[in-house]
Amino acid sequence: MTFVLATSRPWNEIMAKRLTERTGQSFHLITRKEDLTPERLREIAPRTVFFPHWSYLIPPAIHEGWECVIFHMTDLPYGRGGSPLQNLIARGHRETMLTALRCVAELDAGPIYLKRPLCLEGSAGEIFLRAAELIETMIATIIRDQPEPQPQQGEPVIFQRRKPADSDLSQAPIQTLNDFFDFIRMLDAEGYPRAFLDLHEHRMEFTRVQLEQDRLVGTFVLYRQDAMPDQNSGGGG
Known part of the structure; x- marks a missing residue:
């Protein structure tokens, strides 16, 4: 077959x-x-x-x-x-x-x-x-x-299908450290718009987050907003 x-x-x-x-x-x-x-x-x-x-x-x-x-x-x-x-x-x-x-x-x-x-x-x-x-x-x-x-x-x-703008940490309904952890990790995959913060005409994207008792440890990448790489799609198929 x-x-x-x-x-x-x-x-x-x-x-x-x-x-x-x-x-x-x-x-x-x-x-x-x-x-x-x-x-x-x-x-x-x-x-x-x-x-x-x-x-x-x-x-x-x-x-x-x-x-x-x-x-x-x-x-x-x-x-x-x-x-x-x-x-x-x-x-x-x-x-x-x-x-x-x-x-x-x-x-x-x-x-x-x-x-x-x-x-x-x-x-x-x-x-x-x-x-x-x-x-x-x-x-x-x-x-x-x-x-x-x-x-x-x-x-x-x-x-509802997520949009790239939904990855903005500043607009997310976050209250606890664990909320930050879940928000960043749920977007951390190839081809997905990662969690980000916009600051002074730059965008900071967050990946590889780990929850360590009273803090988060992870990786960030900082881009000029006019030099952002293309995002593939909304936030999940």
Whole structure:
């Protein structure tokens, strides 16, 4: 059988090779939005298209033409919508469920194949790497067991997708040292707008934060605001 792995994050790109070795099946990797087309999928003829981390909407021509499996970092239907990791940490969650579901027209509303527990400790980058390992195992399970997806049960709770401006520490609802810690760590991953402060026409970004009893220790980078690097997106896919 042939499958497609579509991911927009670099930490998942090795997954296709590992899954080919792990399952004995053929996996094709797609990393660019413009390459995910009906024409390309008809050429590959996959049984399923897996989306371990895809920051774009999946067009109807794709999810209606092929079985598309997406992975969402909440215990659906709780937490439908954007920036699930950041929204979870901001709400005080220390663990969640990673949900594999079928892509449908309504955002994060499709039937569920399976769920697995996921720890939310550490930086966003560390959590995403932990999730990638878990997603790889979940994909192998779906291929092996071919579970029939089941409708979601319960009342949906909707998350709002974060914007780059939401990473401003001076505007965040922070009261304690632990609030600072969670805010900085939840944004600390490649391709995400990191926690920042603007001061005297410069921007200070914070990463690699550690909580040490009565203080935070971490790394900052200071930019002139007119020399800021491009930010990829809002605050989470």
